[in-house]
Each structure stands twice: as structure tokens, then as C-alpha cells.
Amino acid sequence: MSSSESAFGRMLRQLVDLGVIKLETEPLDARIERRLKQFWEQTTCPNCDHPTIQTWDSSDRVICRSCGFKPVYTYGTPFHEKHLSSGEMLLTFVLYANTLLSISQIAVLFDRAYGTVYYAIREVETAVQSGFPTVWEQFQHRIDGPTQVDESSTVCSGYKGQDPPRDSRHCGGSSRSGRSRWKGRHGDQVTLVAACRDVLRVIRGQLGIQYETDLEPVMREAEDLSQPLGEVWTDGLQAYRRMEFDHKIVVHDETYVSPEGIHINQVECLFSLVKPWLRKFRGLSKHGLEQAAHTFGIVRSLNLVGASLEILVDCLALGSFPSFE
Ligand SMILES: [Zn+2]
Known part of the structure; x- marks a missing residue:
């Protein structure tokens, strides 16, 4: 890497190499999946506009009972067809948004290319920014x-x-x-x-x-x-x-x-x-x-306001699907 890498960045890379840091995002993946499926059930079908989307815990597909449209639950969200899992994408965003870790350091932590992490963060960020006003209004603070x-x-x-x-x-x-x-x-x-x-x-x-x-x-x-x-x-x-x-x-x-x-x-x-x-x-x-x-x-x-993880996921979901509003 470049000579400008900080000592902390080097230490972090060493820790990753030693296998000290293991990111287990499966529980987070599952929470995001549950929340997105709840949103699917509340919205209209992107294909036929009917409020007839059905979801199952056991399937990663959601199905429209009217037209048979059968997308993966991540369809239309920044999580769709990425090299990172949903949980990994959200975690990269959290680390980016609320720590002084650089994007290069976050990429090291996830053992991914800089570009993969950079674009994942940018996509999550865009969705969060567009969904935030609606979620903020729902706080009714x-x-x-x-x-x-x-x-x-x-x-x-x-x-x-x-x-x-x-x-x-x-x-x-x-x-x-x-x-x-x-x-x-x-x-x-x-x-x-x-x-x-x-x-x-x-x-x-x-x-x-x-x-x-x-x-x-x-x-x-x-x-x-x-x-x-x-x-x-x-x-x-x-x-x-x-x-x-x-x-x-x-x-x-x-x-x-x-x-x-x-x-x-x-x-x-x-x-x-x-x-x-x-x-x-x-x-x-x-x-x-x-x-x-x-x-x-x-x-x-x-x-x-002490927001929970769910509120962040909601910002993202609302930002991905204008029809959810
Ligand atoms: Zn449909």
C-alpha cells in the first residue's frame, strides 16, 4: 500500500492477516431480510402496481399474486446483486459514517477491493439520504x-x-x-x-x-x-x-x-x-x-435521538422504494 497508510491502518491489516478480526454478519443479514420483506408486504408490485406481494421466511424470492412477478427480496435496493452481503454493506456504511476509519481501512477489514467497498457505501448512502426525511417524520419528535x-x-x-x-x-x-x-x-x-x-x-x-x-x-x-x-x-x-x-x-x-x-x-x-x-x-x-x-x-x-439499527434499515428501504412512502 502507499506510504501514507497510517500506523493504525497497518496494525489493522496485521490483525486481519492474523485472523483476529472475524466479521460475522449473518445475524445482521437475517434482520435486514426480515425488515425488507415486511416492506414488500406493505407496498405495491413494481410490475403491476397491485398490493399483492407475498413473502416467506424460507424463500429469498417474493411473489406477486396478481402477475406472478417473482423478484429476490433485495430487488430495487442497494443490496441487490452485490459482492457484499446485505449485512456487510450496512456495516461498511456504519463504519464509514461513524468512525474515523478510511474507506481503504474498511476495505481491508472486509478483505474486499477498495472499489467494491467504495461503491457499496455510496449506494447505501444515497438510499439513506433519500429515505431519511420520511423516517425522521415518523419519529414524531x-x-x-x-x-x-x-x-x-x-x-x-x-x-x-x-x-x-x-x-x-x-x-x-x-x-x-x-x-x-x-x-x-x-x-x-x-x-x-x-x-x-x-x-x-x-x-x-x-x-x-x-x-x-x-x-x-x-x-x-x-x-x-x-x-x-x-x-x-x-x-x-x-x-x-x-x-x-x-x-x-x-x-x-x-x-x-x-x-x-x-x-x-x-x-x-x-x-x-x-x-x-x-x-x-x-x-x-x-x-x-x-x-x-x-x-x-x-x-x-x-x-x-438514539436511533436503532432498524431505523437505519428503514431509511435505506424507504430510500430504495419511493412507493413504500
Ligand atoms: Zn404484480
Whole structure:
């Protein structure tokens, strides 16, 4: 492997070689199969649109009693016809979403090619992102209080071949000392915009900084997931002053908590969590980074409500089958 592999990555590979780490995903495969079959029974046939799908514990086929369509239960989901089992795919996603293990390290753990694991994670991620709003709505959590909104300085993710410098503020194109020692090729960089409200976390990563347009998708998404939005707390940026939402401002240069108790500490905290996580995606393209950033918000929200494995599977199933909604 490359010389940039971390000591931890090497140790992990040694542990895998020693046969210390054995992943037994069969119980997880079985749980996913049960849940997907429950969804099949609630939905309409993708072939004839009748609500006549029947499933059996003993068969991996589901059958439409109207038209005889007989797909495997993974049909239409990211689990369909993959080199990884359903449980392995979900586990790669969990390790990707909630640890600092890189995709290469996860690939080693599963003894699979990087590409196999990379595309499995991307497919699960896409489905989870599209199913999340429906599942979140079904929680019926009471989301209230103010929404804190902020944007990060440019983050240094996506550097190819070498670790980025420790202080991410120093790599946005300035000629600060130390930069010349650092030979990693540049991947894409993104600016993060985030909203925090109660247990809800929304993050978007975007190339460049255009505050007015970058703010909009995050505010809309936060509103959709917790409406009505109510009060919005921001810092003193001009773009925020022009914002159409009813909002209060804390000016950072003066104080971190305004005399009225207005602050954006939750967003600052979120950025401090997401930045080290994004750094593991060296060489990832702009699109991959944007998708990863968005995933982190979903994962944080699910963590904060103490979501179960079933809820993650449900996000994925609902994201795979729009008709399940
Ligand atoms: Zn049918």
C-alpha cells in the first residue's frame, strides 16, 4: 500500500492477516431480510402496481399474486446483486459514517477491493439520504427552540496522497509558511453550511462560498424536517442580516454569547466533529465530499435521538422504494 497508510491502518491489516478480526454478519443479514420483506408486504408490485406481494421466511424470492412477478427480496435496493452481503454493506456504511476509519481501512477489514467497498457505501448512502426525511417524520419528535446557523471557513478535505496540515484554516491558497513542505495533491475543497435545532443537524458542503445561495438549501431542509422553523440564530455576516427568516444575531467579534443568550455554539461544536471526519476522505471529489458532509448531519441527528439499527434499515428501504412512502 502507499506510504501514507497510517500506523493504525497497518496494525489493522496485521490483525486481519492474523485472523483476529472475524466479521460475522449473518445475524445482521437475517434482520435486514426480515425488515425488507415486511416492506414488500406493505407496498405495491413494481410490475403491476397491485398490493399483492407475498413473502416467506424460507424463500429469498417474493411473489406477486396478481402477475406472478417473482423478484429476490433485495430487488430495487442497494443490496441487490452485490459482492457484499446485505449485512456487510450496512456495516461498511456504519463504519464509514461513524468512525474515523478510511474507506481503504474498511476495505481491508472486509478483505474486499477498495472499489467494491467504495461503491457499496455510496449506494447505501444515497438510499439513506433519500429515505431519511420520511423516517425522521415518523419519529414524531418534538423539535423546538431556536435554529443556529453558521458556515465554516474553507475546509481542507480531499487532499490526495498525504495528510493535510493540522490547521485547516491555513490551506485555502495563502502563502503561509509550512505549505511548501507539504506535497499532497489537492482534491476538492468545500465550505460547510450547517443548521442545528434541538436534536436535528443539517449540513451541506459546497464548493466556493456564495453565502446567499449556500444558505438556502440548508434552511429549507431544516425547515422541512422540523417545521415551523421559528427563531434563527446566526453570526453577524451580511448575508445573514438579509435573510428572510425571523432571526437574531450574535456578533462573534464581540462575544460568543450575546446578552440575550443568543449563540451558535452547537454549530461550532458540529464543525469541530465533522472536520476530522471529512479529513479521512483524501482525494474524494467535490460530489463525494458534498454527499459525505450531508451524511454526517443525518448520522448526528440519528445519534442524538438514539436511533436503532432498524431505523437505519428503514431509511435505506424507504430510500430504495419511493412507493413504500
Ligand atoms: Zn404484480
